[in-house]
Amino acid sequence: MLMKRKPLQDDESTDALALDVLLWMVQDPDRLMPFLNATGLGPDDLRAGMNDPTVLGAVLDHVMTDEPVLLACAEAIGVKPERIAAAWRRRAPPDFDAP
Secondary structure, three states: OOOOOOOHHHHHHHHHHHHHHHHHHHOOHHHHHHHHHHHOOOHHHHHHOOOOHHHHHHHHHHHHOOHHHHHHHHHHHOOOHHHHHHHHHHHOOOOOOOO
8 A cells, every 4th residue: 555655845844844933932931831831841852852753743733722822933933824834734643534
């Protein structure tokens, strides 16, 4: 059975955008602490997971749960919120019912 695979370039651009979002979050403890509290991650976990797709996915999940945070992040890193949303959809696991 063949499985569809996202092109590597899309994965790289998604990870790069998620890393930009993470770097934006870590600049302000008021932005970072809710993420750490929600995920149970610590600062050392973040440093170790900066290239981990699971951690980067959690970063995008977190930003997508709060529209004001999403809008502030998008403005700060110079992208449209839709681009962050698209990266979040690419990073998300497939639907349970998906073939």
